[in-house]
Amino acid sequence: MKSAIAAGAASIFVRRSTTLLDGIDRYEGDVAKLTPTDHHRVVDECYYCKLCYNHCPYTPPHQYALDFPRLMIAWKKHLAATRGVGWRDRLLIKTDVIGTLGVWWRRLLIGCWAVGSFGG
Secondary structure (H helix, E strand, O other), rough: OOHHHHHHHHHHHHOOOOOHHHHHHOOOOOHHOOOOOHHHHHHHHOOOOOHHHHOOOOOOOOOOOOHHHHHHHHHHHHHHHHHOOOHHHHHHHHHHHHHHHHHHHHHHHHOOOOOOOOOO
């Protein structure tokens, strides 16, 4: 069953990242040989786009009922509890702050451009 899921997972990550696929290929398709570092790298590269759910052949109503985005969230929660949360993840979760900073940055750039501060 693991190899069937791994084979199906290959179609998921072609669009997003090849990290999981590279790990699976390195161990000739044996998912059980993936190291914790391989797992952590896949989770660290996830940014909750949820494309894996749309492209995974094992999502419900399939018999495996694999919800990969939910697995990523659960694993990130586990990693946050065990190794802490980095500054990148703390910042990326605050989308309202990022949006506000983007608006202010835009205004600053437009203002600099209007007064000719860019040397052009």
